[in-house]
Amino acid sequence: MSLRKGRSVIRSFTFHCCSPHFWSIIICGSEQALPAPLSTIYIPVVSFFRIFALIVASILAGCDTGKPSFQSTDITGADFGKAFSLTDHNGTQRALEDFRGRVVVIFFGFTHCPDVCPTTLAELAGAVKKLGPAGEKVQVLLVTIDPLRDTSELLAKYVTAFNPQFLGLRGSAEETARVAKEFKVIYQKVAGPRAENYAMDHSAGSYIFDQQGRLRLYVGYGRGADTFAHDIELLLKQP
Incomplete structure (x- = not known):
């Protein structure tokens, strides 16, 4: 100038x-x-x-691209996590399409988990509470990676202790491995002092689907209830 x-x-x-x-x-x-x-x-x-x-x-x-400002990782368009078929803790066979019209959060864990699993489920329970009435359109699913010990009865007591509408899902060892592979989840048994006291190492993140059944978000471990609530609310506002 x-x-x-x-x-x-x-x-x-x-x-x-x-x-x-x-x-x-x-x-x-x-x-x-x-x-x-x-x-x-x-x-x-x-x-x-x-x-x-x-x-x-x-x-x-005018440069706003219209993309929502998610706090977790946006994986919209991912070519995995497209389907599953497992039995819930009430004995009903479940598939992803059964929850159409709800935002679905899927987490892989087990009831004997000492820290990651209860922390994540507590965060999700807190998020649903923060959402108020809109929380009724959220379905949290815990897929057990330990079907040997996690019976339907044990899953029911465990997940509903965090929120009555949460569901536990289980399958045979082969079905569990197949679904885990579909979601790129890694897990393995870790021997304990006695055969029945083994632990499980596993991936610790959660996946979130929108109301149309599309995989949208990956939430890393420990992000907190506020992150879950924020991102779920954005998805609930989308058609």
Whole structure:
């Protein structure tokens, strides 16, 4: 920009909005002109930049891509986690399409888990409570990776202790392995002091489906009830 006789002479400026570089401005002017004294140019220059700031704000407001601001990881369009068929703790065979019209949260764990599983389920219970009446449109599913010990009765007592509407799902060892593979979940038995006192190492994240049954989000362990509530609420507002 060159300044001549106390006025700003702006030859051209271009905006590149919503680009990978956010936006850039190019101002071109005469290289031969000398700037006027500061007292002469102060008012018009300040006025220009005030107007300029308003223009930039307006352009950036139009750059909204319409994508929701999730706090967890957006995995929309993922080519895994598309289906499952397991038995819930009431003895009913369940598939993903059974929960159409609800936001579904799936977590893989086991009832003897000392920390990760109860923490995650407590966070989810807190999130559902925060959502108020909208929480009735949320279905939390715990898929046990320990079907040997996690009977339907034990699953029922465990998950409903966090929230009465939570469901535990189980299958045979083969069915469990197949569903875990579909969701890219890794788990393995860890030997304990006695054969029946083994532990289970497993992936600790949760998956969230929207009301149309599409996998949308991955929530890492320990993100808290607020993150779950925030992202679930955004999904509930979508058609």
